[in-house]
Amino acid sequence: MRAYFCDLLGMVEVPKPDNLSPSGLWLEGGGAKLHIGVDPDFVSARKAHPAFLVDNLEVLRDRLTQAGYTAQDDKPVEGYVRFFTFDPFGNRIELMQQA
Template sequence: MAVVGLDHVQLAIPEGGEDQARAFFIGLLGMREVTKPETLSPKGCWFEGGGANLHIGIDPDFRPATKAHPAFLVDDLDELRPRLEAAGFATKGDKPVPGYARFFTVDPFGNRIELMQRL
């Protein structure tokens, strides 16, 4: 037995936050929404982009993930950073990681998001 891949990452949001999630993950990060299976709750939403799968679930006791986070690879970090900042999302650099440019931001709910570009 061995792990053969990563299927998805799930982030929690508060009840009713799906439209804000769509505006951030589709409108700013360029992901696309995919249909959830009918067997699952109609609440929440799923996104994908560049092989990354993100599931957004509703948590009635929501608290943002401020340390744990997904790290998305992007193709133009220099274009993305000012777009996020113009939309009101602060960005913050961190210690260098060899082979990558990167920074952190938060989604509309305070969940930590890392954005990386291979150099």
């Protein structure tokens, strides 16, 4: 998850509060905060998803595809260009940029 969200998407890992479980990952970037936990009964979200507004959509598309991830275009949304990808655990992620 660090390689995907930090190295590819440019988020930054931030420390979790000491009183929380040591497992999981807290990230920040572009005004977003993402908290990833560990769940032994995990099932990936194939439809529900976060959408991240970015300034460099094509750079991210290139970076992801070069790393072996898919970048799937979808129906247009007025005012945005966007695509979907999946994180290493199969969760759907939308990346969008204002047109």
